Amino acid sequence: MSDPILTIENLKVHFQIAGGLFTKKQIVKAVDGISFSIMPKETFGLVGESGCGKSTTGRAIVKINQPTDGKIFFEGRDITKIKGAELRQFRKDVQMIFQDPYASLNPRMTVGEIIREPMDIHNIFKTKQERENRVRELLEIVGLKPDHIRRYPHEFSGGQRQRIGIARTLALNPKFVVCDEPISALDVSIQAQVINLLEDIQEEMGISYLFIAHDLSMVKHISDRIGVMYLGNLVEVGESDDVYRRPLHPYTQALLSSVPIPDPKTAREKKRIVLEGELPSPIDPPSGCVFRTRCPSATEKCAQSKPPTVKVGNRLVACFLYDEN
Amino acid sequence: MEENKTNEIQLNPELFEKLDDSEKNAEKIAYESKTYFADAWSRFKQNKLALVGLTFLVIMILACIFIPMISSYSFDEGDKLAKNLAPSMAHFMGTDKFGRDIFIRILYGGRISLSVGFIAAFISLAVGVVYGGIAGYVGGKVDMLMMRFVDMMYSIPDLLYVIMILVVLGSNLTSLLIGISVSSWMGMARQVRAQIMTLKEQEFSLAAYVLGASRTRILFKHLLINSMGPIIVSVTMLVPSAIFYEAVLGYLGIGLAPPQASWGTLANDARRMLSSAPLQTFWPIIAICLTMLALNFIGDGLGDALDPKKK
Amino acid sequence: MSMLEIKNLSTEFSTENGTVQAVRDVSLHVEKGEVLGVVGESGSGKSQTMFSVMGLLAGNGKVVEGEIHIDGKDISPLSFKKAKEYDAVMSDIRGNDMAMIFQDPMTFLNPVLRIEKQLIEPILNHNDISKAEAKERAIELMRKVGIPSPEKRIRQYPFQFSGGMRQRIIIAIALACNPKVIIADEPTTALDVTIQAQVLDLIGNLKDELDSGIIMITHDLGVVASICDRIAIMYGGKIVEIGTADEIFYEPKHPYTKGLLDCISNPEDLDKKELRPIPGSPPDLLNIGKGCPFTDRCEKAMKICKLEMPDTKVFSDTHSCACWLTHPMAKKEGN
Numbered sequence: 019m020s021d022p023i024l025t026i027e028n029l030k031v032h033f034q035i036a037g038g039l040f041t042k043k044q045i046v047k048a049v050d051g052i053s054f055s056i057m058p059k060e061t062f063g064l065v066g067e068s069g070c071g072k073s074t075t076g077r078a079i080v081k082i083n084q085p086t087d088g089k090i091f092f093e094g095r096d097i098t099k100i101k102g103a104e105l106r107q108f109r110k111d112v113q114m115i116f117q118d119p120y121a122s123l124n125p126r127m128t129v130g131e132i133i134r135e136p137m138d139i140h141n142i143f144k145t146k147q148e149r150e151n152r153v154r155e156l157l158e159i160v161g162l163k164p165d166h167i168r169r170y171p172h173e174f175s176g177g178q179r180q181r182i183g184i185a186r187t188l189a190l191n192p193k194f195v196v197c198d199e200p201i202s203a204l205d206v207s208i209q210a211q212v213i214n215l216l217e218d219i220q221e222e223m224g225i226s227y228l229f230i231a232h233d234l235s236m237v238k239h240i241s242d243r244i245g246v247m248y249l250g251n252l253v254e255v256g257e258s259d260d261v262y263r264r265p266l267h268p269y270t271q272a273l274l275s276s277v278p279i280p281d282p283k284t285a286r287e288k289k290r291i292v293l294e295g296e297l298p299s300p301i302d303p304p305s306g307c308v309f310r311t312r313c314p315s316a317t318e319k320c321a322q323s324k325p326p327t328v329k330v331g332n333r334l335v336a337c338f339l340y341d342e343n
Numbered sequence: 344m345e346e347n348k349t350n351e352i353q354l355n356p357e358l359f360e361k362l363d364d365s366e367k368n369a370e371k372i373a374y375e376s377k378t379y380f381a382d383a384w385s386r387f388k389q390n391k392l393a394l395v396g397l398t399f400l401v402i403m404i405l406a407c408i409f410i411p412m413i414s415s416y417s418f419d420e421g422d423k424l425a426k427n428l429a430p431s432m433a434h435f436m437g438t439d440k441f442g443r444d445i446f447i448r449i450l451y452g453g454r455i456s457l458s459v460g461f462i463a464a465f466i467s468l469a470v471g472v473v474y475g476g477i478a479g480y481v482g483g484k485v486d487m488l489m490m491r492f493v494d495m496m497y498s499i500p501d502l503l504y505v506i507m508i509l510v511v512l513g514s515n516l517t518s519l520l521i522g523i524s525v526s527s528w529m530g531m532a533r534q535v536r537a538q539i540m541t542l543k544e545q546e547f548s549l550a551a552y553v554l555g556a557s558r559t560r561i562l563f564k565h566l567l568i569n570s571m572g573p574i575i576v577s578v579t580m581l582v583p584s585a586i587f588y589e590a591v592l593g594y595l596g597i598g599l600a601p602p603q604a605s606w607g608t609l610a611n612d613a614r615r616m617l618s619s620a621p622l623q624t625f626w627p628i629i630a631i632c633l634t635m636l637a638l639n640f641i642g643d644g645l646g647d648a649l650d651p652k653k654k
Numbered sequence: 655m656s657m658l659e660i661k662n663l664s665t666e667f668s669t670e671n672g673t674v675q676a677v678r679d680v681s682l683h684v685e686k687g688e689v690l691g692v693v694g695e696s697g698s699g700k701s702q703t704m705f706s707v708m709g710l711l712a713g714n715g716k717v718v719e720g721e722i723h724i725d726g727k728d729i730s731p732l733s734f735k736k737a738k739e740y741d742a743v744m745s746d747i748r749g750n751d752m753a754m755i756f757q758d759p760m761t762f763l764n765p766v767l768r769i770e771k772q773l774i775e776p777i778l779n780h781n782d783i784s785k786a787e788a789k790e791r792a793i794e795l796m797r798k799v800g801i802p803s804p805e806k807r808i809r810q811y812p813f814q815f816s817g818g819m820r821q822r823i824i825i826a827i828a829l830a831c832n833p834k835v836i837i838a839d840e841p842t843t844a845l846d847v848t849i850q851a852q853v854l855d856l857i858g859n860l861k862d863e864l865d866s867g868i869i870m871i872t873h874d875l876g877v878v879a880s881i882c883d884r885i886a887i888m889y890g891g892k893i894v895e896i897g898t899a900d901e902i903f904y905e906p907k908h909p910y911t912k913g914l915l916d917c918i919s920n921p922e923d924l925d926k927k928e929l930r931p932i933p934g935s936p937p938d939l940l941n942i943g944k945g946c947p948f949t950d951r952c953e954k955a956m957k958i959c960k961l962e963m964p965d966t967k968v969f970s971d972t973h974s975c976a977c978w979l980t981h982p983m984a985k986k987e988g989n
Contacts, residue, residue: 067846080553109555122546126379126568136554170379175935176696186550205695206873210917210931232847235876235919239929262921276851277921278876282899284922285880292855293848295802296816358958359984366960367934367950385670 021094022055023194023226024079029053029088031074035301046300048074050250051088053327056194059220061227063241063258065234065273069297070247072230073117076196079228080114081105092194110140113192117199119179123171129182130167133157136189156185160215177208184215188223197229201236213240234277238262246270249308250300256333266335268313307338315339383572386648393644396637403634407453416444429622436626440616445623448604449630455605456586457634459519463585466524468578471531472567478532479539480562490536493529501526505588506597514600523588527581534577538570572649579642583635590631606631655726656683657867658707658835663720665699665706674939676702676715678891684835684867689857691878691899692871693914694888695936700871703888704837706731708754709744724751725834749776753828753866755838759820762827763812769796769823770808776830795826800856818849825856832865839871854881875918879903884972887911890937890947892963897973907967907975910948946978954979 031049049071056062064072077083079090081097089096097108116122123132133153136142143149154164160181171179180200187195197216201209217240219225231237237244241258246267254267265271275291293312298304304311310320319338327336387393426442436445478489505522512518539562542548548565556564586606592598593607594614604612606627613623665677677699684690694700705711707722709731721730729747734740748754756762764772773792774785781788789808796804799822812820821841828836838857842850858881861868872878878885879899886896887910895908906912913932934951945960946952952959958978967980978984 067848082549082552106555109553114550114553116546116550118546122550124547124551124565124569126571127564135551135556139555139557139560175938177935183550186554190554205936206875207695207914207917207932208935210929211933213929214931234847235921238921239919272848274921276847278850278854278874278880279922280875280879280903280915280918280920281922282879282903285876288922290851290855292852296818296849297846354958354981354983356983358961359956359978359981362949362955362957362959367952367955389670 020058022091023058023060023093024228025053025055025089025091026075026079027053027089027091029075029078029090030086031071031078031083032086044301047250047303048300049078050303052247052250052252053088054245054252054255056226056228058193058226059224060242061220061229061240063229063231063237063244064247065231065237065244066247067232067273067297069249069300071250071300072232072247073198075247076114076198076228076230079196080112081108106140110190111193112196113187113190113194114196114198115180115183115187115200118203119176119183120203122183123179125171128168128170129157129162129174132171132182133185133189136186140190142190152189153185156188157182159188159219160185161211175208176204177211180204180208180212181215184212184219188219191223192225194226194228197227199230199232202231202233209236216240234274246273249298249303251308251336252327252334253309253337254333254335256331260331260333266330266333266340267309267337268315268339269309272312272314307336383645383648387644390644390647392640393647396640396644399633399637400641403453403637404457407450407457411447411450411454414444414447416447419443429620437620437622439613439623445626448609449606449626452604452606452609452627453630453634455516455599455603456589456607456631459516459523459589459605460582460586463520463523463527463588464578464581466520467528467531467581467585468574470524470528472535472574474528475532475535475537476539476562476567479536480543480558480566482540486536490533493532496529505592509592509597514598516599516603519589519592519598522592523585526588527585531574531577531581535567535570535574538573539566542566542569576642576646576649579638579645583638586631586634586638656723657686657688657725658869659683659721659723660703660707661721661723663703663706663722664718665702665711665715666718667702667712667715669714669940672941675891675942676939677706680720680888680891680893682869682886682893682896684869686865686867687861688884689861689868689870689882691882691885692869692888693873693875693878693885695873697936697939698888699891699939700888701839702891704839704869704871708748708752708837709740710748727751749833750780750831751834753831753833753836755821755824755828755836755841757840757843759817759824760812762824763820765812768809768811769815773808773823773827773830776827780831792826792830795829796823798829798860799823799826800852801826816849818845818853821845821853822856825853825860829860829864834866836864836866836868837871838868840873841870842877843872843874850877857881875914887914890942891939892947892976894948894977895973895975897970897975901970901973905973907969907973907980908948908977909952909954909979911975913951913953946976956984 028051029049030051033046033048035044035046052075054062064075066072074083078085085098090098092108092112100108130150130153133156134149137149137152143152153167157164157166162178162181171182174182201212204212213236216227220227229237229240238258243256244258244261245255246253246269248269254261254270261270262274265274272291272293279285279288295312298311306322307320307325310316313320325336325338326341327334328340330340424442426438426440430437436449439445439448474489478486505526508522508525509518512521543566548561551561551565589598589605590607590610593605594611596611598608599605609627610624613627616623660680660682663677663680667674667676680703682690692700706717717731723729724747729743731740770789770792773795774788777788777791793804793808796808801807801819801822815823842853845853854877870878870882882899884896884898885902886893887902887908888894889910895902895906895911902911903915906915916930917932919929932951937947937950944962946963949955949959956978964976964978964981966974966976968974
């Protein structure tokens, strides 16, 4: 087996909410000690509900958010503190696709300028003409017409804009791309287009993806492995088919059973595991296992200490139910 | 309806042939391509008041530049035999106590007043954009210190240091411009900072950051260019307030020294004649009012035209 | 009599770029105790249809044709001579005969009033009871929609509730009026999956207890499958297919419906590996042509599709579809 392209070790990202004159400083533990690794050409799906820290994890990888603790290795080097030439190279290798196709493109730039920008920044190609040609090529790869090059983002539909964003990402031939909910703002008929496009690109260019999503049904189509996050913690990691067939962690079970099924007969018969209550605040997470306040199988033990991550088959689960000690 | 349909199209098997893919246009874009400013202009044109304002302003500027050039009257030499004349064919707005043609003096005054307005607004813009841009983009402690300085400047009555500047540097155009700019850049700085703060969290600037763009590039190509709309609007509002400021100073008698004149000093000069020739005060005041109104209309129209939220 | 009946409704928006035909010749009806799902993508006209019904169109929008009846009562904007009269009638209808649930609950909740006040008011408006009794009923309603410790929480303000809880309060307010129709526009889209499941369960359980017809506007086929009795599929401002949930899911007739079902993922069906996307982008309703709006993205499009809108073909009492492929002259499958 080859070495992972990306390894995250005990990553913590905490945010400080600046205390006012009369309030204490509060710490939001957005990501609180997670570890996983991604293989070359693999797609790792990171799922969870809003506020679970999945996007923060993605942003820490592309260095938008600085980790509070822990290490992120890209191709064997810790990238949390790199600078200068090393950082420039890292920027070329690791890219990000954003969630909101309406906000992620600069409204004052033409599509051509947007896609050309990464090449301008990194001085790829000598002449403007060469860059322009590459832009046209990229537009075609993502299924848009090369003569769209002079148009402005607002003239395009959401799906088209997301494809422009993908073209911009590809301009640098990255090795690793963080996809931060790239389909959640898109229409149903367009989501599959984008998923398939990302898969085709992966096949052709050998890119690895971290695919962040809250929609579990689409994730399974693109992910080789899946990690499930809850309140800053990674509760389960496994092969995507395994996780869907037999979710182990009580939270994964509840999450999967909450997904509405587009099939009336199954939907009518299906018994959902409906979770009680709501997500606790990441400012003051529950002691021990963070899921215990809503977990149907919680015991006293869960409140006392954080459950260890145990291996079940080739799956990792952070739950006392599977801890044999 | 049904009948119409069959009249228009005769159904025949050929119509049920498969449509060739080349005849489909699944990625078509219904809108005409327009640049941002072309788009804004088309919206601006719809605002009649703003158009009237713009026309007035353009005429006013052209008149101030060209009419004094071709006119036979001079702004500083009067005809001793024609003092305090009422409006007539020869003297469109009458003459003042030195027998100078008021119309020409208003236009000369307009040159000064308008230049002061535009130049002061431009200086405030430049200072405000750089200052606010840096504070907003760098953030943290730098932002804190820079904005506290702005607060401090705000807390001193501006008239105080404008008068001080005029006293120290003398009553000339440069010191007037410095004085007005010093008192009006803070609002611009605050506004630019607020704009930059929100824009820098937007995904497109994060995208540029992830692409490896330098700070300067992000600030200029992504952040400032996107705050141009609101900035332009507030510049158009800054112009009239600078004109007004200058007029106030002129009226107080601490503006330009005679025979140089602005609308403010003209009003001040005419004030002494208020009881005998009230019209002499009227002219500069009407010039100020109409110009301010025109600029406000333009600002309003620009606000609608440049605000993307109204789309 | 239908709780809500819409006949040949067309709505247009005038924009600086031209006229947008947002709703084109839409006919629908909802019966008592029924949930009708209206499914469509952004720009399909699903929300504008409902805004036309509620009389909440934006300033540049106008109903240009059609009739709307609520429980037999004519509320078509075109039947009123004066806009003022229409507005007066509609503001009475909204909140009495018609309740609305939006994606963002805060569009309806007043942020500076306690939940108590906002919930008791509609109850007092509809019943001749004392304030104390109304409060008791309000607490009862809150319990019914699954808000824990309602006695305490009724004294709180909207910001003290989470998104899911606010949506429950909106549902409680809707229940307080016992409306003829409840129009829910993407009520669960902004919620997390586990919370969405809770709210959907709630709506599913309540529908039998109510004398209302419910219209559920959504883009999510999973949501409609679980709680809707009938489903209307909208595309390009038109209803392209309408039928019972089973008819739509198991015997889809329109290529768009089929395409939608092919490109969504079913988490229960682990063997379905390939997603088959519909090519292209949804049409812009600005200056849209005469033909079927789906033509440009349709695999089976024929020459006629580009020229003329197909008539609606009826398959059963409940099932109908507007597509030229159902015309006898069209070649059958496999051409």
